[in-house]
Amino acid sequence: MARAENSVAEAAGRLLNSFEAPARLLIAISGGSDSTGLLVALATLCATGRYPGITLSACTIDHDLRAGSAEEARWVEALCARHGIAHVTCRWPGEKPTAGLQAAARAKRYDLLTEAAIEIGADAILAAHTSDDQNETVAMRAERSPEGVGLSGMADAVLLNGSVWLLRPFLSVERAVIRAFLVARGESWLDDPSNSNPRFERVRLRQRAAATERVHAGDDRISLSEHAAGFLTRHVRAENGLFTMDRAAVALLADQAAWRGLLLLAATAGGRVHALEAASAERLRAFLASGTLSRLTAGRVVFDRRREGLFLYRECRGIGRLALPAGEAAVWDGRYRITNRSDRTIAVAPVGDTGGADLRGPALRASRAMPRLDFEHGGSVPADGVTIEPLIAPYARFLPRFDLPLANAIAAIVGRTPFSSPPNE
Numbered sequence: 001m002a003r004a005e006n007s008v009a010e011a012a013g014r015l016l017n018s019f020e021a022p023a024r025l026l027i028a029i030s031g032g033s034d035s036t037g038l039l040v041a042l043a044t045l046c047a048t049g050r051y052p053g054i055t056l057s058a059c060t061i062d063h064d065l066r067a068g069s070a071e072e073a074r075w076v077e078a079l080c081a082r083h084g085i086a087h088v089t090c091r092w093p094g095e096k097p098t099a100g101l102q103a104a105a106r107a108k109r110y111d112l113l114t115e116a117a118i119e120i121g122a123d124a125i126l127a128a129h130t131s132d133d134q135n136e137t138v139a140m141r142a143e144r145s146p147e148g149v150g151l152s153g154m155a156d157a158v159l160l161n162g163s164v165w166l167l168r169p170f171l172s173v174e175r176a177v178i179r180a181f182l183v184a185r186g187e188s189w190l191d192d193p194s195n196s197n198p199r200f201e202r203v204r205l206r207q208r209a210a211a212t213e214r215v216h217a218g219d220d221r222i223s224l225s226e227h228a229a230g231f232l233t234r235h236v237r238a239e240n241g242l243f244t245m246d247r248a249a250v251a252l253l254a255d256q257a258a259w260r261g262l263l264l265l266a267a268t269a270g271g272r273v274h275a276l277e278a279a280s281a282e283r284l285r286a287f288l289a290s291g292t293l294s295r296l297t298a299g300r301v302v303f304d305r306r307r308e309g310l311f312l313y314r315e316c317r318g319i320g321r322l323a324l325p326a327g328e329a330a331v332w333d334g335r336y337r338i339t340n341r342s343d344r345t346i347a348v349a350p351v352g353d354t355g356g357a358d359l360r361g362p363a364l365r366a367s368r369a370m371p372r373l374d375f376e377h378g379g380s381v382p383a384d385g386v387t388i389e390p391l392i393a394p395y396a397r398f399l400p401r402f403d404l405p406l407a408n409a410i411a412a413i414v415g416r417t418p419f420s421s422p423p424n425e
Contacts, residue, residue: 008181012041015169018424021053026122031190034128037178043083155400221402227257229409242366243312270300271334313366322348342385345376390414
């Protein structure tokens with residue numbers, strides 16, 4: 001029991017010691033053993049008075065997916081009250097998707113946690129993912145792809161929606177150790193029946209006992225990100241939707257870091273959350289290796305190879321239109337966040353063939369996929385009536401700390417503000 005007490009308390013203590021007061025921390029708690037252990041450990045340490053200026057709050061997400069979820073949230077509320085921690089429950093209302101439910105629930109959970117953190121002015125969100133979760137994550141990714149950056153597992157810090165960092169202080173702690181800690185303190189927890197539902201991939205993997213101990217190459221992932229960032233910074237520039245990679249850089253794309261930089265740059269140019277699928281990536285690799293001066297389209301992006309270098313731009317096809325009411329903001333084509341600062345509805349559509357007559361070649365082609373803004377019932381939108389912010393789609397919702405250097409290199413290229421660092425660094 002002493003080992004469990006020390007291991008859990010040490011992990012919680014390292015987290016608290018990493019912050020400068022004042023700091024407000026929002027604990028994501030479901031009532032399961034992991035999150036209950038995190039809350040109890042942090043509350044116990046803060047109660048000693050050794051961490052003045054650090055305030056704990058807690059949030060439970062009720063996905064409303066099964067009977068009893070509201071009652072479980074009330075159980076967590078009582079637990080938090082017993083430890084003197086302010087608690088709020090955020091509910092996911094309405095109809096739920098019939099396909100991809102687990103992914104949708106995960107995305108909604110993080111959206112609601114982000115909103116709750118912003119509401120109370122939290123410096124960070126704390127999640128209780130354990131070494132068991134880490135091993136399962138690596139095993140799942142290994143089954144999908146035996147090689148790749150995903151094998152580094154979950155990051156210890158992730159920026160959610162570009163605004164709030166989520167920290168995982170228990171990634172090196174085993175679930176059994178957390179449960180022993182709770183038992184020793186006379187604390188109970190809730191068991192989520194979905195954790196034994198074979199409908200979900202993680203559960204099937206756990207039941208096959210495939211999640212063996214693995215090496216998580218986080219340091220390698222950071223190094224890869226740093227080298228990819230340096231490659232892009234040296235060789236790429238962007239203007240009006242056109243990304244230009246100089247001729248010298250194309251010869252360097254056999255390097256793993258340079259190749260990763262290109263794939264993430266392409267995802268940004270195409271407004272796509274994920275990089276190219278393996279088959280498309282290999283087709284692109286063969287195209288570039290051939291030295292052919294031509295164009296190839298993959299992942300909504302045109303790769304235009306010319307003597308002077310490689311040009312990337314969004315293909316002008318399949319781009320939706322957007323009606324943006326006064327005072328509202330929305331993402332258009334995964335590439336731009338547009339805020340309507342006027343008092344009239346704005347219609348957003350691609351420029352198409354109506355503009356860019358003074359441009360030639362890749363610049364002209366890129367300009368056709370740029371946003372054109374008009375008032376819905378006619379008239380041009382003045383410059384002060386709208387704000388257009390470039391988005392980096394692969395990192396707009398989830399930015400692992402591993403990839404922060406790469407994300408900020410792309411941010412500099414597209415001309416947007418850099419992403420923040422974790423608040424406890």
